[in-house]
Amino acid sequence: MRTVLITGASRGIGAACAKAFAAKGDRVILNYKTSRQKAETLAEELNGIALCADISDSKQVKTMFQEINTRYGGVDILVNNAGIAHFSMFDAMTDEDWNNVLSTNLTGAFYCIREALPFMIHQKKGAIINISSIWGICGASCEVAYSAAKAGLIGMTKALAKEVGPSGISVNCVAPGVIDTDMNRTLSEETMQALEEETPLGRMGTAEEIANTVVYLAEDCHFMTGQILSPNGGLVI
Numbered sequence: 001m002r003t004v005l006i007t008g009a010s011r012g013i014g015a016a017c018a019k020a021f022a023a024k025g026d027r028v029i030l031n032y033k034t035s036r037q038k039a040e041t042l043a044e045e046l047n048g049i050a051l052c053a054d055i056s057d058s059k060q061v062k063t064m065f066q067e068i069n070t071r072y073g074g075v076d077i078l079v080n081n082a083g084i085a086h087f088s089m090f091d092a093m094t095d096e097d098w099n100n101v102l103s104t105n106l107t108g109a110f111y112c113i114r115e116a117l118p119f120m121i122h123q124k125k126g127a128i129i130n131i132s133s134i135w136g137i138c139g140a141s142c143e144v145a146y147s148a149a150k151a152g153l154i155g156m157t158k159a160l161a162k163e164v165g166p167s168g169i170s171v172n173c174v175a176p177g178v179i180d181t182d183m184n185r186t187l188s189e190e191t192m193q194a195l196e197e198e199t200p201l202g203r204m205g206t207a208e209e210i211a212n213t214v215v216y217l218a219e220d221c222h223f224m225t226g227q228i229l230s231p232n233g234g235l236v237i
């Protein structure tokens with residue numbers, strides 16, 4: 001049985017990934033930061049476990065992995081999904097805003113990968129999937145820190161794929177378009193409508209559609225590493 005850790009699995013895309021892996025018979029570990037009730041309820045439903053850790057804090061990530069390693073030896077599949085958005089003009093961003101966005105979306109993935117790798121290297125097998133965004137590919141106005149962090153994940157994916165490929169580990173990236181989750185609830189109705197209209201398929205994507213892409217990349221039969229798959233309805237071609 002494969003052990004899968006999904007960061008930020010209490011809601012949205014992470015929760016959909018947990019469901020999709022569990023449906024394939026995998027053991028799922030649902031990481032969360034604040035939504036304890038949601039994460040625990042879903043973990044129970046999926047016969048998995050929920051673990052609290054702020055992934056932007058290396059000590060909390062270490063503690064989470066100590067628990068995982070004691071219980072299961074390590075993780076076979078790591079999905080770096082936890083993320084936060086931040087909308088503001090570039091010159092209005094404080095040091096704290098910038099650091100928050102970078103440490104959650106980019107550095108958190110570094111902390112998790114660093115803890116997950118020793119077991120994968122020992123097994124000579126493993127899959128790492130980083131959740132970036134179309135904005136990491138083409139940049140979003142008023143989301144510069146987010147775009148920078150998501151572009152960083154793409155660079156990290158490509159470089160790390162070269163480094164750990166010889167150890168039998170694949171590193172890939174999913175860069176979704178606009179997806180119907182809590183993350184976009186703060187956007188105005190007009191902005192959402194405009195984004196849907198700009199999307200050739202004419203709608204937002206679903207968390208389940210992104211989860212299907214993640215599950216696909218976790219299979220080790222595709223000869224796929226260092227790649228960026230972008231389920232985005234044609235918004236970025």
Ligand code: NAP
Binds near residue numbers: 036054055133180181
């Ligand atoms: P969401 O519904 O807002 O859920 C975010 C998840 O991340 C929650 O489970 C949250 O946990 C967790 N999280 C946030 N900060 C964390 C931290 N420091 N430590 C641990 N967990 C943390 O977001 P989503 O739309 O599903 O997004 C998931 C990923 O997809 C993100 O990386 C996002 O950037 C990316 N993405 C989303 C879209 C989109 O349109 N929705 C598009 C492209 C890419 P709590 O519930 O405990 O706070």
